[in-house]
Amino acid sequence: MNSINSRATPAPVQEHTLPANRQTKVWDKGIRVFHWALVVCIVGAWYTIEQRMMDWHRGFGYAIAALLIFRVIWGVVGSTTARFTDFVVKPSTAYGYLKDSLRLKSSTHNGHNPAGGWMVISFLVLLAFQVISGLYSNNEIGFNGAFSDSIPKALSDQFTQWHALSFDIITLAIWLHLVAVFFYVLVKRQNLIKALFSGKKPSEQANPTQTLRFFEKGRLWLCVCMAILPIIYLLWIYG
Protein backbone atom coordinates (compact mmCIF):
# COMPACT_ATOMS: atom_id res chain seq x y z
CA MET A 1 0.00 0.00 0.00
CA ASN A 2 1.30 3.40 -0.87
CA SER A 3 0.68 6.16 1.63
CA ILE A 4 0.72 9.71 0.39
CA ASN A 5 1.50 12.81 2.38
CA SER A 6 0.32 15.70 0.37
CA ARG A 7 0.75 19.38 1.19
CA ALA A 8 -1.10 21.46 -1.34
CA THR A 9 -0.29 24.84 0.14
CA PRO A 10 3.26 26.00 -0.44
CA ALA A 11 3.04 28.84 2.10
CA PRO A 12 5.35 28.63 5.14
CA VAL A 13 3.73 26.88 8.03
CA GLN A 14 3.54 28.98 11.20
CA GLU A 15 4.55 27.08 14.28
CA HIS A 16 1.66 28.27 16.40
CA THR A 17 -0.88 27.09 13.82
CA LEU A 18 0.23 23.44 14.08
CA PRO A 19 -1.14 21.14 16.72
CA ALA A 20 1.43 20.30 19.38
CA ASN A 21 3.60 17.21 18.69
CA ARG A 22 2.30 16.83 15.18
CA GLN A 23 4.59 14.41 13.29
CA THR A 24 5.27 14.05 9.59
CA LYS A 25 6.41 10.77 8.14
CA VAL A 26 9.67 11.24 6.18
CA TRP A 27 11.50 7.87 6.11
CA ASP A 28 10.09 4.62 4.83
CA LYS A 29 10.81 1.20 6.33
CA GLY A 30 13.40 0.43 3.66
CA ILE A 31 15.59 3.42 4.50
CA ARG A 32 15.29 2.91 8.25
CA VAL A 33 16.17 -0.77 8.16
CA PHE A 34 18.93 -0.07 5.63
CA HIS A 35 20.52 2.58 7.84
CA TRP A 36 20.57 0.59 11.07
CA ALA A 37 21.49 -2.66 9.34
CA LEU A 38 24.42 -0.82 7.77
CA VAL A 39 25.50 0.43 11.20
CA VAL A 40 25.34 -3.12 12.60
CA CYS A 41 27.21 -4.56 9.62
CA ILE A 42 30.02 -1.98 9.69
CA VAL A 43 30.55 -2.46 13.43
CA GLY A 44 30.29 -6.23 12.93
CA ALA A 45 32.80 -6.22 10.07
CA TRP A 46 35.24 -4.19 12.17
CA TYR A 47 34.83 -6.37 15.27
CA THR A 48 35.16 -9.64 13.38
CA ILE A 49 38.33 -8.62 11.54
CA GLU A 50 39.86 -7.50 14.84
CA GLN A 51 39.00 -10.90 16.31
CA ARG A 52 40.19 -12.73 13.17
CA MET A 53 36.72 -14.22 12.69
CA MET A 54 37.17 -14.33 8.94
CA ASP A 55 34.01 -16.24 8.03
CA TRP A 56 31.91 -13.77 9.98
CA HIS A 57 33.83 -10.88 8.46
CA ARG A 58 33.05 -12.19 5.00
CA GLY A 59 29.38 -12.57 6.02
CA PHE A 60 29.19 -8.95 7.12
CA GLY A 61 30.94 -7.92 3.90
CA TYR A 62 28.34 -9.72 1.79
CA ALA A 63 25.57 -8.20 3.89
CA ILE A 64 26.99 -4.71 3.26
CA ALA A 65 27.16 -5.53 -0.46
CA ALA A 66 23.48 -6.50 -0.45
CA LEU A 67 22.59 -3.34 1.47
CA LEU A 68 24.48 -1.16 -1.01
CA ILE A 69 22.80 -2.80 -4.01
CA PHE A 70 19.44 -2.28 -2.31
CA ARG A 71 20.22 1.36 -1.56
CA VAL A 72 21.20 2.10 -5.15
CA ILE A 73 18.05 0.46 -6.54
CA TRP A 74 15.92 2.12 -3.86
CA GLY A 75 17.54 5.43 -4.72
CA VAL A 76 16.08 5.12 -8.20
CA VAL A 77 12.68 3.52 -7.70
CA GLY A 78 12.05 3.94 -3.95
CA SER A 79 10.08 6.36 -1.83
CA THR A 80 10.44 10.09 -2.43
CA THR A 81 13.01 10.77 0.32
CA ALA A 82 15.07 7.72 -0.70
CA ARG A 83 15.55 8.81 -4.30
CA PHE A 84 18.81 10.32 -5.48
CA THR A 85 16.81 12.93 -7.36
CA ASP A 86 15.49 14.13 -4.00
CA PHE A 87 18.81 14.81 -2.35
CA VAL A 88 21.65 14.98 -4.89
CA VAL A 89 22.24 18.65 -5.59
CA LYS A 90 25.08 20.74 -6.97
CA PRO A 91 28.08 20.85 -4.60
CA SER A 92 27.78 24.65 -4.45
CA THR A 93 24.20 24.28 -3.18
CA ALA A 94 25.42 21.85 -0.50
CA TYR A 95 28.17 24.28 0.50
CA GLY A 96 25.69 27.13 0.73
CA TYR A 97 23.43 24.98 2.87
CA LEU A 98 26.31 24.15 5.23
CA LYS A 99 27.11 27.86 5.66
CA ASP A 100 23.44 28.70 6.33
CA SER A 101 23.22 25.76 8.69
CA LEU A 102 26.05 27.10 10.83
CA ARG A 103 24.12 30.37 11.09
CA LEU A 104 21.01 28.34 11.96
CA LYS A 105 19.27 29.81 8.97
CA SER A 106 19.08 26.78 6.70
CA SER A 107 15.96 25.63 4.92
CA THR A 108 14.01 22.57 6.06
CA HIS A 109 14.01 19.32 4.18
CA ASN A 110 11.93 16.21 4.51
CA GLY A 111 14.65 13.76 3.59
CA HIS A 112 18.39 14.26 3.35
CA ASN A 113 19.49 17.87 3.37
CA PRO A 114 21.86 19.00 0.54
CA ALA A 115 25.01 18.37 2.60
CA GLY A 116 23.66 15.09 3.98
CA GLY A 117 22.93 13.98 0.44
CA TRP A 118 26.60 14.23 -0.42
CA MET A 119 27.41 12.34 2.77
CA VAL A 120 25.15 9.52 1.50
CA ILE A 121 26.91 9.49 -1.87
CA SER A 122 30.32 9.50 -0.15
CA PHE A 123 29.35 6.57 2.04
CA LEU A 124 27.99 4.61 -0.90
CA VAL A 125 31.20 5.14 -2.88
CA LEU A 126 33.50 4.41 0.07
CA LEU A 127 31.60 1.30 1.12
CA ALA A 128 31.37 0.05 -2.46
CA PHE A 129 35.14 0.36 -2.73
CA GLN A 130 35.48 -1.38 0.64
CA VAL A 131 33.34 -4.30 -0.52
CA ILE A 132 35.07 -4.61 -3.90
CA SER A 133 38.55 -4.39 -2.41
CA GLY A 134 37.51 -7.01 0.15
CA LEU A 135 36.43 -9.37 -2.61
CA TYR A 136 39.91 -9.14 -4.12
CA SER A 137 41.83 -9.33 -0.80
CA ASN A 138 43.60 -12.18 0.96
CA ASN A 139 44.92 -12.61 4.48
CA GLU A 140 47.89 -14.81 3.52
CA ILE A 141 46.79 -17.62 5.80
CA GLY A 142 43.98 -19.39 4.07
CA PHE A 143 41.32 -16.72 3.66
CA ASN A 144 40.76 -15.25 0.23
CA GLY A 145 38.13 -12.86 -1.05
CA ALA A 146 35.84 -14.42 -3.64
CA PHE A 147 37.62 -12.84 -6.62
CA SER A 148 41.18 -12.77 -5.28
CA ASP A 149 42.24 -15.86 -7.25
CA SER A 150 41.30 -14.16 -10.51
CA ILE A 151 44.08 -11.58 -10.21
CA PRO A 152 47.84 -11.84 -9.57
CA LYS A 153 48.84 -12.30 -5.93
CA ALA A 154 50.72 -8.98 -5.85
CA LEU A 155 47.59 -7.13 -6.98
CA SER A 156 45.51 -9.01 -4.40
CA ASP A 157 48.03 -7.89 -1.75
CA GLN A 158 47.61 -4.33 -3.01
CA PHE A 159 43.84 -4.61 -2.68
CA THR A 160 44.35 -5.90 0.88
CA GLN A 161 46.34 -2.75 1.67
CA TRP A 162 43.66 -0.56 0.10
CA HIS A 163 40.97 -2.47 2.01
CA ALA A 164 42.67 -1.49 5.29
CA LEU A 165 43.35 2.10 4.22
CA SER A 166 39.80 2.54 2.96
CA PHE A 167 38.44 1.55 6.37
CA ASP A 168 40.46 4.38 7.95
CA ILE A 169 38.81 6.80 5.54
CA ILE A 170 35.39 5.31 6.33
CA THR A 171 36.11 5.80 10.04
CA LEU A 172 36.87 9.44 9.36
CA ALA A 173 33.65 9.79 7.35
CA ILE A 174 31.68 8.20 10.21
CA TRP A 175 33.20 10.73 12.61
CA LEU A 176 32.15 13.62 10.33
CA HIS A 177 28.70 12.05 10.03
CA LEU A 178 28.34 11.83 13.81
CA VAL A 179 29.52 15.42 14.26
CA ALA A 180 26.84 16.55 11.81
CA VAL A 181 24.12 14.39 13.36
CA PHE A 182 24.81 15.65 16.87
CA PHE A 183 24.97 19.21 15.55
CA TYR A 184 21.35 18.72 14.55
CA VAL A 185 20.43 17.03 17.82
CA LEU A 186 22.19 19.41 20.20
CA VAL A 187 22.32 22.72 18.35
CA LYS A 188 19.37 22.66 15.98
CA ARG A 189 17.21 20.48 18.20
CA GLN A 190 16.33 18.18 15.35
CA ASN A 191 16.58 14.60 16.51
CA LEU A 192 17.63 12.88 13.31
CA ILE A 193 18.44 9.68 15.19
CA LYS A 194 14.94 9.35 16.58
CA ALA A 195 13.51 10.12 13.12
CA LEU A 196 15.51 7.24 11.65
CA PHE A 197 13.91 4.87 14.16
CA SER A 198 10.33 6.12 13.97
CA GLY A 199 10.41 7.38 10.39
CA LYS A 200 8.76 10.61 11.55
CA LYS A 201 9.93 14.08 12.47
CA PRO A 202 8.10 17.02 14.04
CA SER A 203 6.06 18.68 11.33
CA GLU A 204 7.67 22.09 11.93
CA GLN A 205 11.00 20.53 10.87
CA ALA A 206 9.51 19.16 7.63
CA ASN A 207 8.90 20.85 4.32
CA PRO A 208 5.12 20.92 3.89
CA THR A 209 5.35 21.96 0.23
CA GLN A 210 6.68 18.63 -0.92
CA THR A 211 4.47 15.67 -1.75
CA LEU A 212 5.89 12.49 -0.33
CA ARG A 213 5.18 9.00 -1.62
CA PHE A 214 6.12 5.88 0.30
CA PHE A 215 6.43 2.34 -1.00
CA GLU A 216 6.59 -0.17 1.80
CA LYS A 217 5.18 -3.40 0.43
CA GLY A 218 5.47 -5.00 -3.02
CA ARG A 219 8.02 -2.64 -4.53
CA LEU A 220 10.15 -2.67 -1.38
CA TRP A 221 10.26 -6.46 -1.20
CA LEU A 222 11.01 -6.73 -4.91
CA CYS A 223 14.00 -4.41 -4.44
CA VAL A 224 15.14 -6.40 -1.38
CA CYS A 225 15.05 -9.59 -3.46
CA MET A 226 16.95 -7.90 -6.30
CA ALA A 227 19.64 -6.94 -3.82
CA ILE A 228 19.91 -10.31 -2.14
CA LEU A 229 19.89 -12.48 -5.30
CA PRO A 230 23.36 -11.44 -6.57
CA ILE A 231 24.81 -12.17 -3.14
CA ILE A 232 23.17 -15.60 -3.03
CA TYR A 233 24.62 -16.24 -6.50
CA LEU A 234 28.06 -15.14 -5.24
CA LEU A 235 27.81 -17.46 -2.24
CA TRP A 236 26.64 -20.29 -4.47
CA ILE A 237 29.54 -19.91 -6.91
CA TYR A 238 32.35 -19.02 -4.53
CA GLY A 239 31.09 -20.38 -1.20
Add this chain to the structure above:
Amino acid sequence: MDAEEKQGVVSVGQYFTAVGILTLILIATWISSQPAIIQTVKEALGLRPYLQAEDDSFYQQRVHDIMARYCIACHTDDKSKGGLRLDSFRQAWFGGKSGSVLSNGEQAILLQRMLLPVDDKLAMPPYGRDRHTDEELAIVTLWLKKGASHSLKEEDFPEAPEKAPVIHFAPIDWAQINNDRQTFAGQVSDFQHRYPFSLNYQSRTTTALIFKAQLVEKGEVATAFESLCGMSPVLAEVYLNNEYGSEWQGDTDFHKHYQTAFTSRQWPELRVLDIRHWQISPALSAFLVSLPKLQRVTFRQGYVGSELIASLEQKGVRVTLIDKEGI
Protein backbone atom coordinates in the same frame (compact mmCIF):
# COMPACT_ATOMS: atom_id res chain seq x y z
CA MET B 1 21.18 35.38 15.09
CA ASP B 2 22.12 35.15 18.76
CA ALA B 3 18.53 34.47 19.63
CA GLU B 4 18.44 31.66 17.08
CA GLU B 5 21.67 30.11 18.38
CA LYS B 6 20.26 29.89 21.87
CA GLN B 7 17.44 27.67 20.73
CA GLY B 8 19.62 24.53 20.98
CA VAL B 9 20.96 22.76 24.05
CA VAL B 10 24.29 24.31 23.14
CA SER B 11 25.30 27.10 20.79
CA VAL B 12 27.15 26.58 17.51
CA GLY B 13 30.34 27.91 19.07
CA GLN B 14 30.06 25.70 22.13
CA TYR B 15 29.29 22.66 20.04
CA PHE B 16 32.26 23.03 17.73
CA THR B 17 34.56 23.87 20.62
CA ALA B 18 33.49 20.60 22.22
CA VAL B 19 33.90 18.75 18.92
CA GLY B 20 37.38 20.25 18.50
CA ILE B 21 38.41 19.22 22.01
CA LEU B 22 36.97 15.72 21.56
CA THR B 23 38.74 15.38 18.19
CA LEU B 24 42.03 16.44 19.75
CA ILE B 25 41.54 13.93 22.58
CA LEU B 26 40.84 11.17 20.07
CA ILE B 27 43.89 12.12 17.99
CA ALA B 28 46.07 12.30 21.13
CA THR B 29 44.79 8.89 22.26
CA TRP B 30 45.54 7.47 18.85
CA ILE B 31 49.03 8.99 18.73
CA SER B 32 49.81 7.67 22.22
CA SER B 33 49.20 4.18 20.86
CA GLN B 34 51.59 4.79 17.94
CA PRO B 35 55.18 4.38 19.20
CA ALA B 36 56.47 4.89 15.65
CA ILE B 37 55.10 8.44 15.55
CA ILE B 38 56.30 9.27 19.07
CA GLN B 39 59.78 7.92 18.36
CA THR B 40 60.04 9.71 15.00
CA VAL B 41 58.95 13.03 16.51
CA LYS B 42 61.40 12.69 19.42
CA GLU B 43 64.19 11.83 16.99
CA ALA B 44 63.30 14.84 14.85
CA LEU B 45 63.43 17.06 17.94
CA GLY B 46 66.78 15.59 18.91
CA LEU B 47 65.39 14.11 22.13
CA ARG B 48 66.33 10.56 21.23
CA PRO B 49 69.01 8.99 19.02
CA TYR B 50 67.87 7.20 15.88
CA LEU B 51 66.57 3.78 16.89
CA GLN B 52 68.21 0.92 15.01
CA ALA B 53 70.15 -2.24 15.72
CA GLU B 54 73.92 -1.94 15.58
CA ASP B 55 75.59 -3.87 12.78
CA ASP B 56 77.51 -6.19 15.12
CA SER B 57 74.61 -6.65 17.53
CA PHE B 58 73.18 -10.06 18.40
CA TYR B 59 69.93 -8.98 16.77
CA GLN B 60 71.58 -8.10 13.46
CA GLN B 61 73.88 -11.12 13.44
CA ARG B 62 71.49 -13.82 14.66
CA VAL B 63 67.88 -12.71 15.11
CA HIS B 64 67.26 -10.70 11.95
CA ASP B 65 67.87 -13.67 9.65
CA ILE B 66 65.16 -15.62 11.50
CA MET B 67 62.69 -12.76 11.08
CA ALA B 68 63.63 -12.43 7.42
CA ARG B 69 63.15 -16.15 6.83
CA TYR B 70 59.82 -16.67 8.55
CA CYS B 71 58.12 -13.33 9.21
CA ILE B 72 58.65 -10.63 6.65
CA ALA B 73 56.55 -12.28 3.95
CA CYS B 74 53.58 -10.80 5.84
CA HIS B 75 55.17 -8.26 8.18
CA THR B 76 57.03 -5.77 6.04
CA ASP B 77 56.59 -2.27 4.64
CA ASP B 78 54.14 -3.17 1.88
CA LYS B 79 52.21 -5.77 3.88
CA SER B 80 52.12 -5.18 7.62
CA LYS B 81 49.63 -7.75 8.89
CA GLY B 82 48.25 -6.73 12.26
CA GLY B 83 50.02 -3.40 11.81
CA LEU B 84 53.28 -5.19 12.60
CA ARG B 85 56.53 -4.98 10.68
CA LEU B 86 59.45 -7.26 11.45
CA ASP B 87 61.77 -6.24 8.63
CA SER B 88 64.12 -4.41 11.00
CA PHE B 89 64.76 -4.01 14.71
CA ARG B 90 63.33 -0.50 14.54
CA GLN B 91 60.02 -1.66 13.08
CA ALA B 92 59.81 -4.70 15.36
CA TRP B 93 60.30 -2.40 18.35
CA PHE B 94 57.30 -0.28 17.29
CA GLY B 95 55.03 -3.33 17.55
CA GLY B 96 51.59 -3.67 15.98
CA LYS B 97 47.90 -3.55 16.80
CA SER B 98 48.51 -5.77 19.83
CA GLY B 99 51.10 -3.28 21.12
CA SER B 100 54.73 -4.14 21.77
CA VAL B 101 55.70 -7.63 20.66
CA LEU B 102 59.19 -7.55 22.18
CA SER B 103 58.59 -6.54 25.81
CA ASN B 104 58.15 -8.82 28.84
CA GLY B 105 61.00 -11.20 28.05
CA GLU B 106 59.79 -14.74 27.63
CA GLN B 107 56.19 -13.51 27.84
CA ALA B 108 56.69 -11.31 24.77
CA ILE B 109 53.89 -11.71 22.25
CA LEU B 110 56.44 -12.50 19.52
CA LEU B 111 57.66 -15.56 21.40
CA GLN B 112 54.29 -16.64 22.73
CA ARG B 113 52.89 -16.76 19.21
CA MET B 114 55.93 -18.74 17.99
CA LEU B 115 55.44 -21.24 20.82
CA LEU B 116 51.82 -22.03 19.97
CA PRO B 117 51.09 -25.45 18.41
CA VAL B 118 51.51 -25.38 14.65
CA ASP B 119 47.78 -25.77 13.99
CA ASP B 120 46.70 -23.08 16.45
CA LYS B 121 44.75 -20.26 14.81
CA LEU B 122 47.13 -17.69 16.30
CA ALA B 123 50.37 -19.63 15.74
CA MET B 124 53.20 -17.81 13.97
CA PRO B 125 54.39 -18.54 11.37
CA PRO B 126 50.84 -19.56 10.44
CA TYR B 127 49.84 -23.07 9.49
CA GLY B 128 51.22 -24.07 6.11
CA ARG B 129 54.26 -21.80 6.23
CA ASP B 130 57.85 -22.85 6.90
CA ARG B 131 58.34 -23.08 10.64
CA HIS B 132 61.33 -22.10 12.77
CA THR B 133 63.66 -24.75 14.16
CA ASP B 134 64.21 -25.36 17.88
CA GLU B 135 67.59 -23.65 17.60
CA GLU B 136 66.07 -20.57 16.03
CA LEU B 137 63.43 -20.49 18.73
CA ALA B 138 66.19 -20.70 21.35
CA ILE B 139 67.96 -17.70 19.77
CA VAL B 140 64.79 -15.58 19.82
CA THR B 141 64.06 -16.66 23.42
CA LEU B 142 67.55 -15.71 24.61
CA TRP B 143 67.39 -12.35 22.88
CA LEU B 144 63.99 -11.51 24.37
CA LYS B 145 65.07 -12.71 27.85
CA LYS B 146 67.94 -10.24 27.77
CA GLY B 147 65.66 -7.35 26.93
CA ALA B 148 65.41 -7.52 23.11
CA SER B 149 68.45 -5.29 22.90
CA HIS B 150 69.59 -3.46 19.79
CA SER B 151 73.17 -3.22 21.06
CA LEU B 152 74.14 -6.43 22.94
CA LYS B 153 76.77 -8.36 20.97
CA GLU B 154 77.10 -12.04 20.14
CA GLU B 155 79.61 -12.49 22.98
CA ASP B 156 76.87 -11.42 25.40
CA PHE B 157 75.00 -14.60 24.46
CA PRO B 158 77.56 -17.38 25.07
CA GLU B 159 74.76 -19.89 25.58
CA ALA B 160 73.30 -19.25 22.09
CA PRO B 161 73.40 -22.18 19.64
CA GLU B 162 76.34 -21.98 17.30
CA LYS B 163 75.84 -20.15 14.08
CA ALA B 164 75.42 -22.50 11.13
CA PRO B 165 77.79 -21.86 8.25
CA VAL B 166 76.13 -19.90 5.53
CA ILE B 167 76.91 -20.69 1.92
CA HIS B 168 76.59 -17.73 -0.38
CA PHE B 169 76.30 -18.40 -4.07
CA ALA B 170 77.75 -15.83 -6.38
CA PRO B 171 75.01 -13.94 -8.13
CA ILE B 172 74.44 -15.01 -11.73
CA ASP B 173 75.01 -12.25 -14.26
CA TRP B 174 72.58 -13.30 -16.97
CA ALA B 175 73.34 -10.28 -19.12
CA GLN B 176 77.03 -11.16 -19.09
CA ILE B 177 76.30 -14.79 -19.98
CA ASN B 178 74.10 -13.70 -22.88
CA ASN B 179 76.79 -11.33 -23.97
CA ASP B 180 79.47 -14.05 -23.82
CA ARG B 181 77.29 -16.36 -25.91
CA GLN B 182 76.71 -13.76 -28.58
CA THR B 183 79.85 -14.57 -30.63
CA PHE B 184 78.64 -18.05 -31.59
CA ALA B 185 74.91 -17.60 -30.88
CA GLY B 186 74.00 -17.56 -34.57
CA GLN B 187 76.04 -20.65 -35.42
CA VAL B 188 74.75 -22.53 -32.38
CA SER B 189 71.18 -21.69 -33.24
CA ASP B 190 71.58 -22.74 -36.88
CA PHE B 191 73.28 -25.98 -35.87
CA GLN B 192 70.58 -26.79 -33.32
CA HIS B 193 67.88 -26.28 -35.92
CA ARG B 194 69.67 -28.43 -38.46
CA TYR B 195 70.73 -31.22 -36.09
CA PRO B 196 68.22 -31.16 -33.23
CA PHE B 197 69.31 -32.27 -29.75
CA SER B 198 72.93 -32.88 -30.75
CA LEU B 199 74.40 -29.58 -29.51
CA ASN B 200 73.69 -28.00 -26.11
CA TYR B 201 75.22 -25.64 -23.62
CA GLN B 202 76.78 -27.43 -20.65
CA SER B 203 74.49 -25.49 -18.31
CA ARG B 204 72.34 -22.37 -18.25
CA THR B 205 75.25 -20.34 -16.94
CA THR B 206 78.07 -21.36 -19.28
CA THR B 207 79.11 -20.57 -22.82
CA ALA B 208 80.71 -24.00 -23.23
CA LEU B 209 79.05 -26.49 -25.59
CA ILE B 210 78.57 -30.26 -25.69
CA PHE B 211 78.23 -32.10 -28.99
CA LYS B 212 76.85 -35.64 -29.16
CA ALA B 213 76.86 -37.13 -32.64
CA GLN B 214 74.37 -39.96 -31.98
CA LEU B 215 71.43 -37.96 -33.23
CA VAL B 216 73.04 -36.74 -36.45
CA GLU B 217 71.95 -38.62 -39.56
CA LYS B 218 74.71 -40.92 -40.83
CA GLY B 219 75.06 -39.17 -44.16
CA GLU B 220 75.33 -35.75 -42.55
CA VAL B 221 78.01 -36.39 -39.97
CA ALA B 222 80.83 -35.02 -42.08
CA THR B 223 79.00 -31.77 -42.86
CA ALA B 224 77.88 -31.47 -39.27
CA PHE B 225 81.40 -31.98 -38.01
CA GLU B 226 82.69 -29.30 -40.33
CA SER B 227 80.12 -26.81 -39.00
CA LEU B 228 80.96 -27.92 -35.49
CA CYS B 229 84.64 -27.10 -36.00
CA GLY B 230 83.60 -23.51 -36.64
CA MET B 231 82.57 -23.35 -32.98
CA SER B 232 85.74 -24.97 -31.66
CA PRO B 233 86.66 -22.11 -29.25
CA VAL B 234 83.59 -22.88 -27.10
CA LEU B 235 83.29 -26.65 -27.42
CA ALA B 236 84.03 -28.43 -24.15
CA GLU B 237 82.82 -31.95 -24.84
CA VAL B 238 82.74 -33.74 -28.21
CA TYR B 239 81.37 -37.28 -28.48
CA LEU B 240 81.86 -38.81 -31.93
CA ASN B 241 80.79 -42.22 -30.69
CA ASN B 242 77.94 -43.14 -33.01
CA GLU B 243 77.99 -46.13 -35.27
CA TYR B 244 78.56 -44.40 -38.57
CA GLY B 245 81.78 -46.29 -39.01
CA SER B 246 80.81 -47.79 -42.36
CA GLU B 247 80.51 -44.26 -43.72
CA TRP B 248 84.21 -43.74 -43.53
CA GLN B 249 86.04 -46.68 -41.99
CA GLY B 250 88.57 -47.76 -44.54
CA ASP B 251 88.04 -44.56 -46.50
CA THR B 252 91.39 -42.95 -45.94
CA ASP B 253 90.54 -39.63 -47.60
CA PHE B 254 87.39 -39.25 -45.59
CA HIS B 255 89.33 -40.09 -42.47
CA LYS B 256 91.99 -37.53 -43.27
CA HIS B 257 89.36 -34.93 -44.02
CA TYR B 258 87.94 -35.32 -40.51
CA GLN B 259 91.24 -35.15 -38.79
CA THR B 260 92.44 -32.22 -40.86
CA ALA B 261 89.30 -30.30 -40.01
CA PHE B 262 89.89 -31.10 -36.34
CA THR B 263 93.59 -30.30 -36.19
CA SER B 264 93.28 -27.08 -38.19
CA ARG B 265 91.31 -25.46 -35.38
CA GLN B 266 92.03 -24.24 -31.89
CA TRP B 267 90.17 -26.11 -29.10
CA PRO B 268 91.05 -24.08 -26.02
CA GLU B 269 88.10 -25.34 -23.94
CA LEU B 270 87.98 -28.99 -25.00
CA ARG B 271 87.91 -31.24 -21.94
CA VAL B 272 86.23 -34.44 -23.10
CA LEU B 273 86.78 -36.08 -26.45
CA ASP B 274 85.39 -39.38 -27.73
CA ILE B 275 87.01 -40.37 -31.05
CA ARG B 276 86.60 -44.12 -30.84
CA HIS B 277 86.35 -44.51 -34.63
CA TRP B 278 89.45 -42.56 -35.51
CA GLN B 279 92.72 -44.13 -36.36
CA ILE B 280 95.22 -41.87 -34.68
CA SER B 281 97.95 -40.53 -36.94
CA PRO B 282 101.22 -39.13 -35.58
CA ALA B 283 100.09 -35.59 -36.47
CA LEU B 284 96.85 -36.10 -34.56
CA SER B 285 98.75 -37.58 -31.62
CA ALA B 286 100.87 -34.48 -31.29
CA PHE B 287 97.77 -32.31 -31.58
CA LEU B 288 95.94 -34.21 -28.85
CA VAL B 289 98.86 -33.88 -26.49
CA SER B 290 98.88 -30.15 -27.12
CA LEU B 291 95.21 -29.62 -26.17
CA PRO B 292 95.48 -27.41 -23.07
CA LYS B 293 92.44 -28.51 -21.08
CA LEU B 294 91.87 -32.07 -22.17
CA GLN B 295 90.80 -34.28 -19.24
CA ARG B 296 89.23 -37.40 -20.76
CA VAL B 297 89.66 -39.06 -24.12
CA THR B 298 88.24 -42.28 -25.58
CA PHE B 299 89.99 -44.33 -28.30
CA ARG B 300 89.43 -47.72 -29.84
CA GLN B 301 91.92 -50.33 -28.86
CA GLY B 302 94.34 -50.86 -31.71
CA TYR B 303 93.66 -47.44 -33.28
CA VAL B 304 96.03 -45.69 -30.89
CA GLY B 305 99.68 -46.17 -30.02
CA SER B 306 100.90 -46.81 -26.49
CA GLU B 307 103.18 -43.78 -26.65
CA LEU B 308 100.27 -41.42 -27.08
CA ILE B 309 98.41 -43.08 -24.20
CA ALA B 310 101.48 -42.70 -21.98
CA SER B 311 101.96 -39.06 -22.98
CA LEU B 312 98.34 -38.24 -22.28
CA GLU B 313 98.28 -40.05 -18.94
CA GLN B 314 101.44 -38.26 -17.98
CA LYS B 315 99.57 -35.00 -18.55
CA GLY B 316 96.80 -36.23 -16.24
CA VAL B 317 94.35 -37.08 -19.04
CA ARG B 318 92.13 -40.09 -18.32
CA VAL B 319 92.29 -42.41 -21.32
CA THR B 320 89.54 -44.94 -22.01
CA LEU B 321 90.06 -47.73 -24.53
CA ILE B 322 87.17 -49.66 -25.93
CA ASP B 323 87.16 -52.82 -28.00
CA LYS B 324 85.31 -53.36 -31.28
CA GLU B 325 82.05 -54.09 -29.50
CA GLY B 326 82.22 -50.73 -27.87
CA ILE B 327 82.98 -52.01 -24.34
